[in-house]
Amino acid sequence: xxxxxxxxxxxxxxxxxxxxxxxxxxxxxxxxxxxxxxxxxxxxxxxxxxxxxxxxxxxxxxxxxxxxxxxxxxxxxxxxxxxxxxxxxxxxxxxxxxxxxxxxxxxxxxxxxxxxxxxxxxxxxxxxxxxxxxxxxxxxxxxxxxxxxxxxxxxx
Numbered sequence: 429x430x431x432x433x434x435x436x437x438x439x440x441x442x443x444x445x446x447x448x449x450x451x452x453x454x455x456x457x458x459x460x461x462x463x464x465x466x467x468x469x470x471x472x473x474x475x476x477x478x479x480x481x482x483x484x485x486x487x488x489x490x491x492x493x494x495x496x497x498x499x500x501x502x503x504x505x506x507x508x509x510x511x512x513x514x515x516x517x518x519x520x521x522x523x524x525x526x527x528x529x530x531x532x533x534x535x536x537x538x539x540x541x542x543x544x545x546x547x548x549x550x551x552x553x554x555x556x557x558x559x560x561x562x563x564x565x566x567x568x569x570x571x572x573x574x575x576x577x578x579x580x581x582x583x584x
Contacts, residue, residue, distance in 0.1 A: 429497050433573055436492040437479065444484040444570070446494065485570050493573040502566045509556060514549040521545025 434446040488494065525541020526534045556562045 429500055430503070431498075432496045434494050434496055436488045436490055436494060438490050439484055439488045442484055443481050444488050444494075445479065445481050446496070448478040449493070482568055482570060486572070488570070495571045495573045497569040497571065499565065499567070506566055510553060513552060514546060517545035517549040517552075518542045519545070521548070 433449045435449050437445040437447055439445070482496075519542075521544045522538040522542035525537035525539070525544075528541075529537035
């Protein structure tokens, strides 16, 4: 399970605004000598904001620290469906358009078939994002950050 720590900025109407407190990046050696600096690719369009909104599954207050958990495989599954489905249907649509094209009109039909494939992929992705079953596999979970909680003995 992938996890990240965050701080609650505000909580209202069953939603919680969070700011990541963990340093984003792969191995954590990005800026060290010998590091690959690969995290810089994620900053092409500006630095990440690190703030986002999630449904509040537990009672939280501003300043609380939480642990956000993402089930194993969820990001890969979401990427495969989002990008893989679009790529597959684009290629299938282009191939189908080429096959049904009359002599000399293959390119135009391939473009039309590819566009139809992309439109179908977009529609299917929209349907999936509304599917409660699909979203349940991608759900982010919030839990109090145990490393920030005081033990009963420490508070005495």
